[in-house]
Amino acid sequence: MSFLAPIAVPAPLTARALQALREDILAARLAPGETLSEAATASRLGLGKAPVRAALARLAEEGLVQPVPRRGWVVSLVTVRDIHEVFDLRLLLEPEAARRAARHPHARMGAEALARLDAVCAAGYRPEEAETALGFLEANRAFHVAVAELSGNARLARQVGRLLDESTRMLVLGLRRRDRSGEMAHEHRALIAALVAGEAAQAAELMQAQVAASRAMVLEALTAPDAGLAV
Template sequence: MTEDGGALPLTLQALHQLRQEILSCDLLPGATLSETAASQRLGLGKAPIRAALARLAEEGLVGSVARRGWVVSLITIRDIHEVFDLRLLLEPEGARRAAARTDPSARRQLEALLSAEAPPDSRALHQAIAVLSGNTRLAQGVSRLLDESSRMLAFAARHGTDLPEEPADRAALLQAVAEGRGVEAARLIYDRVWSLRSAVLAALTAPEAATPV
């Protein structure tokens, strides 16, 4: 549904639902995706399903395979290194830039996050800080990396890996940004991303893991 209560265009409905199934690993890496089966499961026509799969192929989440239709992209060790290495480059810089901003709009956004009854979840927190950096392309890049790493984390969890617990007080990171402590904010976000990277690599390089290198 859209914010005004209207229905999303059918292609966007299909795109949203299929992307969520892939990111949550309800559709596992390597799984075959039939347009007919997806159409029946989601209650949508084949045309929006086909268009959504083409969009997901552009995002690297599925691939087209001759005589097999569509296949959910595998997660490789190289993928893990590349995704988390980029997060380690972009997110600390985003936190430093967010902490350095003093314009009224950025301050209002920070105040809203800090005064919320419940702190944002981990993904929302990382995305919010990237947006607060003021660099639109950095925020867009982080958003895509968060999607890719969330699939890796979901896959690791299915291997029985105990992922690092969320910080007890996520507000500490936001407080560091709000108070202009950019070095501390960068360190906090770097440490969190590094711990997630280490956990995913440990899970998917274990002898019982079936993830290709």
């Protein structure tokens, strides 16, 4: 007898609506605080109201939207508290992951894969195009998760991945105001060198600096006078 609840797999139309809405929210095409009507959203996506409603309910579980009585749904705000909570956890976990990765016997082999991911990060990012920002951040996420995986702790890598998922929308908003992609690519290369050399303390320090710089970029974007976002 199994005590594990079955994993609910979205129906095809719901999955299609879920993917489209999640990407729109993460890319900030649907802005924080924007109201979503089920009927209007269904019409825009060319779907029925039922899969759209199911997709919005799933996004509510992820914290990306909130139901509002008699208004429909509202895209969740990004707040200063959200940013600090996510980046505080990243600063606790990722430097330690980098420290352990530098001590791992397979660090040199892993560095080759990291270099390939860094090349993807460095290619084709244009701040004015949300799609390229998402592509860049997807590669950046893969890079950071790969570093955490080199630590040898699978649970640590999964937690880092979840935090990076939460920070995606924050980073999209930050990159719109300040293109830090070039700096991030330089930081990646320095981190790869530290991992290859087995410099654990330096690897942790470089990761700490990179995550802190990303938080500063996001906070600057969110708290700018013309940002139009609630803090």
